Amino acid sequence: MESLLTDEARAWLGREQTFPLYQVTRMQIAQYAHTVGITDPVHFDLEAARRAGHADVVAPLGFHLVIRHSVPNLIPLQELAEDGGSEDMTPPVAASRRMAGESSTAFHQPILAGDEIRLTKRIGSMEEKSGRSGPLVFVGYDLEYRREATGDLVVSERYVRILR
């Protein structure tokens, strides 16, 4: 079977990207909470958040997904592909489809309104396997979300993308 993982693609292992700061607002937190059907007032109401011991409105568990998907797509619309997607650190592999694999997330601290979060993304693994429809490439991304003001790691994540 012909390999998809060329030397050119393998050279992407260890490649790292730092994205523009994501400024978290109460508005975005409320929009995310409503979209996912979350009703706890600590995500909408400053007083409720303070009574629960937070300095500001707190983002629901999962808000880092907003950051993960937003910042790589902060490019001019004419640079998007025909399908509306962006390249987003995809190694040059002769594959026609890309699919989401496993996501593993560790939650260290809550994200609050007013935080500025810096996402860095690194290609930590690249592996070829044979599937029923031919070769598959598994690309593992290591993501770190840090609060810019303190450098604190708030969320860390490993995300696998499957190319075939």
Add this chain to the structure above:
Amino acid sequence: MSDVTVATGDLLPSFEVTPDTVQLFCYSAITWNPHRIHYDAPYAREAEGYSDVLVQGPLMGSWLMRLCADWVAPWGRVDTMTYRTTTSVMPGVRLLVGGLVVTGGATPEAEIWVELPDGTKATHGRVTAVARR
């Protein structure tokens, strides 16, 4: 230590959701996701061969995180979570978001899933949590 004890075999506080194209639109908007596959039905059919637009994979994760946050709220916090979606989901399908504690105690672990009406687990994962001291 919290008074609440988490026991093996406990169910997580499951909920049902039937995503529609409004919810998909709002999720693409808040995550700034311009992929056509989630809003352009003719494109999804003709270019990608699906019967309709697709529910975003991360939205499945977002529901699971909502489930886990509701589960731990009275007694602790979520430590880690792993999940994977293996079945494409279309809007209009009733989904059950649920889970089962597989290891009880002060650092419990649970299986979590998003289930289709025929019982298929479209998304499947694990969560670990830590009780407040």
